[in-house]
Amino acid sequence: xxxxxxxxxxxxxxxxxxxxxxxxxxxxxxxxxxxxxxxxxxxxxxxxxxxxxxxxxxxxxxxxxxxxxxxxxxxxxxxxxxxxxxxxxxxxxxxxxxxxxxxxxxxxxxxxxxxxxxxxxxxxxxxxxxxxxxxxxxxxxxxxxxxxxxxxxxxxxxxxxxxxxxxxxxxxxxxxxxxxxxxxxxxxxxxxxxxxxxxxxxxxxxxxxxxxxxxxxxxxxxxxxxxxxxxxxxxxxxxxxxxxxxxxxxxxxxxxxxxxxxxxxxxxxxxxxxxxxxxxxxxxxxxxxxxxxxxxxxxxxxxxxx
Amino acid sequence: xxxxxxxxxxxxxxxxxxxxxxxxxxxxxxxxxxxxxxxxxxxxxxxxxxxxxxxxxxxxxxxxxxxxxxxxxxxxxxxxxxxxxxxxxxxxxxxxxxxxxxxxxxxxxxxxxxxxxxxxxxxxxxxxxxxxxxxxxxxxxxxxxxxxxxxxxxxxxx
Numbered sequence: 001x002x003x004x005x006x007x008x009x010x011x012x013x014x015x016x017x018x019x020x021x022x023x024x025x026x027x028x029x030x031x032x033x034x035x036x037x038x039x040x041x042x043x044x045x046x047x048x049x050x051x052x053x054x055x056x057x058x059x060x061x062x063x064x065x066x067x068x069x070x071x072x073x074x075x076x077x078x079x080x081x082x083x084x085x086x087x088x089x090x091x092x093x094x095x096x097x098x099x100x101x102x103x104x105x106x107x108x109x110x111x112x113x114x115x116x117x118x119x120x121x122x123x124x125x126x127x128x129x130x131x132x133x134x135x136x137x138x139x140x141x142x143x144x145x146x147x148x149x150x151x152x153x154x155x156x157x158x159x160x161x162x163x164x165x166x167x168x169x170x171x172x173x174x175x176x177x178x179x180x181x182x183x184x185x186x187x188x189x190x191x192x193x194x195x196x197x198x199x200x201x202x203x204x205x206x207x208x209x210x211x212x213x214x215x216x217x218x219x220x221x222x223x224x225x226x227x228x229x230x231x232x233x234x235x236x237x238x239x240x241x242x243x244x245x246x247x248x249x250x251x252x253x254x255x256x257x258x259x260x261x262x263x264x265x266x267x268x269x270x271x272x273x274x275x276x277x278x279x280x281x282x283x284x285x286x287x288x289x290x291x292x293x294x295x296x297x298x299x300x301x302x303x304x305x306x
Numbered sequence: 307x308x309x310x311x312x313x314x315x316x317x318x319x320x321x322x323x324x325x326x327x328x329x330x331x332x333x334x335x336x337x338x339x340x341x342x343x344x345x346x347x348x349x350x351x352x353x354x355x356x357x358x359x360x361x362x363x364x365x366x367x368x369x370x371x372x373x374x375x376x377x378x379x380x381x382x383x384x385x386x387x388x389x390x391x392x393x394x395x396x397x398x399x400x401x402x403x404x405x406x407x408x409x410x411x412x413x414x415x416x417x418x419x420x421x422x423x424x425x426x427x428x429x430x431x432x433x434x435x436x437x438x439x440x441x442x443x444x445x446x447x448x449x450x451x452x453x454x455x456x457x458x459x460x461x462x463x464x
Contacts, residue, residue, distance in 0.1 A: 236407055237405075239405075243397075244398055244401045306401075306413040306414070306420060
């Protein structure tokens with residue numbers, strides 16, 4: 001009898017515990033506010049608006065050293081790295097390992113560690129056709145992406161390439177780059193020549209200088225093979241850009257480039273050629289002349305409409 | 307001291323906001339054409355067909371050419387929902403596509419596609435067209451209207 005009464009009045013021993021709504025204790029709120037206030041006041045007095053000159057302890061002597069003015073090879077390397085990651089890294093990778101079917105590796109590549117003259121030729125004159133890099137065959141085409149760089153920047157980037165990712169083949173001097181550039185540009189117009197030319201002629205010189213012909217064909221007529229590209233496996237010709245673009249649209253396109261080339265067979269490989277991003281390389285005046293040249297290519301006397 | 311506390315709280319809030327803003331701007335910097343991609347994505351999510359039953363027969367025929375040729379390379383919803391409406395915009399873009407190797411669009415087909423797009427823009431996207439015409443220079447507006455009229459004269463009531 002007494003057992004029955006007990007069980008009906010009290011909860012069964014295995015009942016689920018229940019959570020109920022109860023306000024957070026006032027002291028926690030007060031403590032949080034006090035801490036927040038203390039933190040904020042501390043922040044006010046000690047942050048110095050994040051200005052390094054006010055208060056910024058160095059974590060190590062290496063860090064401190066990195067802020068010192070640089071001289072010699074160290075400055076060359078950091079400058080070279082900046083140029084590399086803006087211009088070369090897009091294809092060859094910031095890790096120097098290249099991209100399959102797009103750009104060979106530079107880490108451990110015999111072309112990099114070989115003599116300076118043949119290395120410097122590549123960014124200055126471009127490189128076309130089959131080569132072997134680190135035991136693998138490559139058959140691509142690289143535009144002279146370094147033609148627009150100064151001798152000092154080019155020397156820095158070549159030094160960086162020769163001294164990174166396990167490569168140890170020594171620095172490249174500005175004079176060496178100058179010599180190679182002079183050897184290559186024997187036929188290219190001097191500044192005095194350029195000043196006498198019409199914009200179309202200057203634009204044609206720009207077209208040659210940056211090796212646009214390597215992909216778009218001599219005289220921009222197209223026909224260069226680009227395996228598995230939707231555009232009939234070819235790099236498009238440029239004879240009709242005047243119909244398809246305003247000059248401003250064309251300049252924006254050249255500056256940005258086009259990394260993603262649509263594939264003919266979606267399951268097939270990436271087409272090897274794409275439009276490089278010329279924005280960081282080409283000068284504004286060169287781009288104006290190039291656009292003028294490209295606009296002049298449209299065959300005369302053709303029906304202007306469709 | 308209470309003044310200082312107020313300032314400190316505002317400072318904290320501002321710092322948090324600045325961090326968020328810095329993050330967002332940075333993300334933008336890394337993708338220069340993210341805006342273009344987002345715009346195209348938005349167009350492509352729209353309808354992929356046009357009800358052309360009320361258009362003249364000739365324009366309906368041209369719609370067939372448009373559907374068949376343009377869908378070879380991109381979704382039809384892209385041109386259908388995009389903000390091109392002026393004859394010059396269409397002429398430029400059709401020619402740009404037409405001159406790609408392997409497009410299979412000759413100048414006769416290109417013209418049909420152009421006429422369809424100009425006609426369609428003047429009917430279905432009329433509000434957008436009027437807005438652009440209102441912003442154009444007097445000369446551009448006259449030229450555009452003449453080109454639109456030319457297409458309408460060719461196909462209307464035939």
